Amino acid sequence: MSAPRVVLVDDHGLFRSGVRAELGRQVDVVGEADDVQPAIALIAELLPDVVLLDVHLPGGGGQAVVKAIKADHPQVRFLALSASDAPEDVIAVIRAGARGYVTKTISTAELADAVRRVAAGDAVFSHRLAGFVLDAFAAAPSAADLKPSFDPELDQLTNREREVLRLIAQGYTYKEIASELFISVKTVESHVSSVLRKLQLSTRHQLTRWAAERRLT
């Protein structure tokens, strides 16, 4: 498989050049942008495989970029990158359509791996994000969550998904999870993708509250 084409969106020039230097050999960085509007124009023009997107951008936050691009170019995939560990930041970008979230302290090898995974259509959960999701889906859905018009499946994690998330939160790689649970890596990936779908579509109160705190409902 050829190296995925990547666009970097971050308002810190220093950080962009750092990531570009580190990732350069493993992925193909085709462009950089430092704010929402330039990013939307650049991504629409280059149509990269993956956009590495900072959650905090001066002109409206990362989710503004995801929303603008998703409408016209659903094939472009987003991996959120953030120095913040605040759930409302992370959940807002994921619900806007990003396929994963990693912190900026991630190692280069892991970041390159995450980019490849997102390019291949999988979801990428950092241990932190796994913790948020377990938190959000921890309690039984409250009465307010169970509106009849919604699919109740979306509001519950299966036991298997819960186990997978727990191991991610403990720092396990997908491969380690697969051997721990005696399943294939492919199955782990499908569990994670299914959790991502629930994360994006569920109407659970905790998720909508987190998202609403970043003006995204």
Place this chain on the structure above:
Amino acid sequence: MMGYVEHPTRWNRGPARFRHREGNGGPLRRNPAERLGGGVASGVAAWKGFNVTTVRIAFVLLAVVTSGIAVAVYVLAWLLIPAAGAGPSIGAKARSDVQGIRLAAALASLLILVLLVAAALSDSWLINWVWPQVLSVAGLVLIWRNAPADEQATMRHLVQPLEAATGMTGGVASPHRRAVLRLTIAGLLLLGGVAWLFSVHGSIALLRPLGGVALVIAAIVLALGPWWLRIARELVLERQARIRAEERADIAARVHDSVLQTLALIQRRADDPAKVIQLARLQERELRSWLFEGRAPNELDADLTLAAGVRQIQQDVETRYGVPVEAVTVGDTELDDNLSALLAAAREATINAAKWSGADVISLFAEVEPAEVSLVVRDRGEGFDPEAVPADRKGLSESVHGRMTRRGGTATVSTAVGEGTKVTLKMPRTATPQTQGPSPAGRK
């Protein structure tokens, strides 16, 4: 306690005399050290050598007799007489306070409206009463805005009973209740006024001049209303600006205490990469918890919860052993004895991993479930052969294991040479209140 600050013993000797010594001979100064209000009475007392209480009683009598003019005089004195030991008078400062003068003028003009109504009712008592109040209110506004902080505190203290009586204290009374209270008082006043009008003169003829007064008032409100509104709005803006300035100063202080200090440390330790990384990591964690979780650096958790305990372990191990710890907590709960034991065991396990495994990161995962709390400490280090454990390590493992089993929990260690170590601790929950999510009884 009464008494001159400089001669406390002298004052306490014998029954109080009206004039127990000569005046201090110096210029008249307010005496904030002994004030009830502005310290004018005690200042006068010290100046002429009177007993403070005598001066105060005389003042109150005077205020009643002169129907309030003495109050205005008092306020003027407060404004114009400098406080002992302080610089210029409040009045001198107030002269440059354009905002304050405008506010005073606005309030005074409002009161003059009341005066007009009183004139229409041709009630001379009310007129006499209102004039000094106009002066007093205007003066108090200027004092409030220009007095030093400690005098402001005294004023606030004096006003407190009033606020409590009208339910104005913010937060305690809901806005709704306050509105009801205000309307009730307004209604009572209106009823009283109308009843008064009809009872005293028994004739509606008296109301005729009132029509003219109403027109005059309307004219004044029309002319001055926008000005009043603008002054009120400017006051709000001024207050917001002050709050912003205070916030900025607070942030600057925080950044100085944490980030700048760490940067200085990093510059000095530039030759020691391990130490630099450790410092940067500590600082990062501190900033993050302040920016995103609203906790001040070094702030102690008053009521320690499980999540706070896990954070504590993470910080301590990172600081002492220089190994990064990735901590994730799902749910949270109050600590009881069992959970404290769980945390202590987890701390041992984490320190053990930091000391022996050689891993470059340790994962700490805590999850609060309805029936139990589990804590997993995991590293990708070298692991060990459980059969061939050195004595000192076995001791640690025992202390982890012992702590858990004594309280009805379990500790499982899974490890192999070259495959890292995973310590799983589980503690059943007693019926403790959960801080998050529905009650345990509702599930399961």
